[in-house]
Amino acid sequence: MHRFWEKVIKPVLIAAKPSVIVEVGSLSGKNTFKLLDYGKHCKAQCVVVEPAPQFDVELLQLIYGDGLKLMRQLSLEALPLIERYDVLLLDGDHNWYTVYNELKQAERTAVNMGTFPIVMLHDTQWPYGRRDMYYFPSSIPESMRQPHALKGIEAGKSELLESGGWNATVHNALHEHGERNGVLTAIEDFMRESPFKLKWYQLYSNNGLGMIVPDDHPILDVLDYILDTSGL
Structure with missing residues (x-):
């Protein structure tokens, strides 16, 4: 998601002026560090949901103080504990069950807040727009898991490869497409059901970035301009 920072995420934050930003999926912190710098200068708190951060949390806490709140939990455990936020960035577990339920939790929080947040979602295109990926398959109910294997994928091929390929170290669904399979499918299912009046925006580069507003x-007065001039 950090590849969208300069031309999309930062301009959106400047226009939206959020008080609380939630980031799901930080890992090495490439996007997190940018969010924290923004929050420090614009008086916004960043809540980072990441069960296994690969950066010096204590050091960041010293630098950013109350501007950083880290939750070392899975997203579906952490999000119900956050009472309000203005912007939600989702870049965690890229599968239908997780993304759909992250959005449903955002919807429940929005009912209490009275307004739906801006939501940005990474990996809305290949490889995980239409294919589930599981870091920890056991964290997903068995009935909600696609058949999967620790095998890599290749653009243009639905079947997994016998050796090599993209992301062969994680559990990938055996096939692309079909019901309840992939990030974009989860978004479409959520949008079709939500009682909120929402707009959907899509960028196609860098594995895809989607935005629900x-x-x-x-x-909305400036969003089309931001996206049209991003070149992404």
Whole structure:
């Protein structure tokens, strides 16, 4: 997601002026560090949901103080504990069950807040737009898991490769497409059901970035310009 920072995420934050930003999926912190710098200068708190951060948490806590809140939990455990936020960035477990339920939790929080947040989602295109990936398959209910294997994938091929390929070290669904399979499928299912009036935006580079925005949000006045001029 960090590849979208300069041309999309940062301009959106400047226009939206969020008080609380939630990032799901930080890992090495490439996008997190940018969010924290933004928050420090613009008086926004960053809540980072990452069960296994690969950066010096104590050092960041010293630098950013209350501007950083780290939750070492899976997203579906952490999100119900966060009472309000203005922007939600989802780049964690790339599968239908997780993404769909992350959005449903955002919807429940929005009911209490009275407004739906801006939500940005990474990996809405290949390889995981239409294919589930599981870091820890046991964390997903068995009935919600696609048949999967520790094998790599290749663009243009639905079947997994016998050797090599993209992301061969994680559990990938055996096939692309079909019901309840992939990040984009989860978003479409959620959007079709949600009682909120929402707009959907899509960028196709860097594995895809999607954005869900309430249809009455003030940022809509500049969002088309931000996306059209991003070149992404």
